[in-house]
Amino acid sequence: MNSETILAKAKEVLSIEIEGLEAIRGSLGEDFVKLVQACAKTLDSGAKIIISGLGKSGHVGGKIAATMASTGSPTIFMHPVEAMHGDLGMIQKDDLLITISYSGESDELVRVIVPAKRLGVRVASLTGNRNSTVAQLSDIHVETAVPREACPFNLAPTTSSTVQLAIGDALAMTLLALRKFTKEDFGRLHPAGAIGRAVTMRVGDAMRSGERLAVVTREFNVRDTLLKMTACRSGSAIIVDDAMHPVGIFTDGDFRRRAGVPDILMKNIAEVMTPNPASICQDALAVEVLRLVEARKVDDIIVTDADGKVVGVVDIQDLPGLKLM
Secondary structure, three states: OOHHHHHHHHHHHHHHHHHHHHHHHHHOOHHHHHHHHHHHHHHHOOOOEEEEEOOHHHHHHHHHHHHHHHOOOOEEEOOHHHHOOOHHHHOOOOOEEEEEOOOOOOHHHHHHHHHHHHOOOEEEEEEOOOOOHHHHHOOEEEEOOOOOOOOOOOOOOOHHHHHHHHHHHHHHHHHHHHOOOOHHHHHHHOOOHHHHHHHHOEHHHHOEOHHHOOEEEOOOEHHHHHHHHHHOOOOEEEEEOOOOOEEEEEEHHHHHHOOOOOOHHHOEHHHHOEEOOOEEEOOOEOHHHHHHHHHHOOOEEEEEOOOOOEEEEEEHHHOOOOOOO
16 A cells, blocks of 8 residues: 555545534434433532443543543443443432443443433433434434444444544533533643643742842842842843832843943943833733743743732743743
């Protein structure tokens, strides 16, 4: 197989799966609305959603459960075989069980649905056949039939599993909007890693303040400003007015660029500072600093409080250590 043939085959698979996604988008209707409403009612009552499936559908179900749980819809995955050996104990009255089976004839799922209904839970299903056993046993059924699998034998779950996954994403994102789940809520459920830092860390958490903050007034000269910066181990000094509002900034780079100016050390800092410096509120998300750095092409961002008074500075050198870059 040469490169051209390989790419042609890959594109064919993607085209077939896109065809399946377009088909399900066109057929999505009132049954999906009922599923969303049932999920919302379940969660609002304090109960949970349980997803179950076997084989490829089980893998898809696990991913859907993880996505829903991480976006504010408490959901767990229950393996149907393990369910018959005690994991039915996961199910409580008022929960909602969502079963996934493209054929709708999975014996293992059928054996789960009947005792689950005896426990008083509603059952929803995603299958490719609304006349299947699983569909008929369900209170709510969303059909996920696709024109064809990407498998040349039309056997291996490919297009069908992609559609199942997409329906799960549609369900999770619709519930997210319906239940008014926010970016801050998302951050609280993702305290670790880049996602957590992006949506939870505030500018105030990343700034230098106190003894690390070099602040001077317009009456300072360059020499005294540099001494202040050295004492604070800072690469910049913030020039403020009498109310602590920022009026300018002076950095190591500014000094190096003016090093050849006669009597530079004795010049008033107001003469050589950069006016209208970039600033950001301490309550803003820390990732906003990255956008400001990119937009203004600067290395130091002044941090202010709600009244516009200087409370700190963010040095771009600190951002890699905070894993924001």
